[in-house]
Amino acid sequence: MSAPKGWEAIRAEVLARIDRRDWAPGAVIPSEADLAEEFGVARATVNRALRELARQGVVERRRRAGTRVATHPVRKATLDIPVTRLEVEGRGQRYEFRLLERVFAAPPPVVAGRLGLAPGARLWHLRTLHFADGRPYLYEDRWLNPAPLPGRAPPAEAAQISINEWLVRNVAYTFGDISFSAEAAGEAEAAHLGIAPGAALFVIERTTWAGEVPITLVRLAYAPGYRLHTLL
Incomplete structure (x- = not known):
């Protein structure tokens, strides 16, 4: 497939795969490094896309445990680090x-x-x-x-x-x-x-x-x- 351009396109592609049940609820999705290689982009671009999906409650991210499709997606409060x-x-x-x-x-x-x-x-x-x-x-x-x-x-x-x-x-x-x-x-x-x-x-x-x-x-x-x- 042609590589998505920018983190927004990668976010959309990951969301589409989740919606199609390519990755079922609770499943661990490929690592940032694997997705970056597949899409031909920097790992930081994939990280940004996954962070946005985590903020939306679509995926759950755990240090050293990877990124998992949320079992029960929910809307989350937006919390930024304030100055x-x-x-x-x-x-x-x-x-x-x-x-x-x-x-x-x-x-x-x-x-x-x-x-x-x-x-x-x-x-x-x-x-x-x-x-x-x-x-x-x-x-x-x-x-x-x-x-x-x-x-x-x-x-x-x-x-x-x-x-x-x-x-x-x-x-x-x-x-x-x-x-x-x-x-x-x-x-x-x-x-x-x-x-x-x-x-x-x-x-x-x-x-x-x-x-x-x-x-x-x-x-x-x-x-x-x-x-x-x-x-x-």
């Missing part, structure tokens, strides 16, 4: 941030395990406090793998626009996972956010990956009153 500055300014508020810590250190075992790294690996640990109209808005605790970074370290620019914004602009990810929870504020979070220990916080934990390479694990603790808005 905190734009989030605050979109509320009509003045944005500031303060970098509290930047060290190169061995992470706790639970962090290394979440990122699939061997014991003894060293990561950048960055803690940032974001403000809206001068009041604490978000406390960010991030472990960052140097491997996918230009120069293997956050550049000086990251101190000017926050590591959150720098990563969104400069380091592409292929997939990740995210969790949401309501948690009681620990002493450190309470002190930085100016609230009482034990106060209820909305917490997001997120990991991102570039292929098999982990990028970051970040914990975001929002001050009381935060609301998450997304699309269906």
Whole structure:
């Protein structure tokens, strides 16, 4: 067959094969490398097509387990990684941030395990406090793998626009996972956010990956009153 052109055409072809039951619900489809060879395109083009199908709930993607046709396709909420500055300014508020810590250190075992790294690996640990109209808005605790970074370290620019914004602009990810929870504020979070220990916080934990390479694990603790808005 003639090769599809662009990720949109590959997405359409994969969807057509699923609709024809060439790949039944629950079946593992060919790997990105195999599809790229079949269609005569770069693997990144196939990856983009499959990511879009995963966002639509047509396929399910698992690290090291491949891509599987969804057994019960569903519509999914759209969740992008937000730039905190734009989030605050979109509320009509003045944005500031303060970098509290930047060290190169061995992470706790639970962090290394979440990122699939061997014991003894060293990561950048960055803690940032974001403000809206001068009041604490978000406390960010991030472990960052140097491997996918230009120069293997956050550049000086990251101190000017926050590591959150720098990563969104400069380091592409292929997939990740995210969790949401309501948690009681620990002493450190309470002190930085100016609230009482034990106060209820909305917490997001997120990991991102570039292929098999982990990028970051970040914990975001929002001050009381935060609301998450997304699309269906």
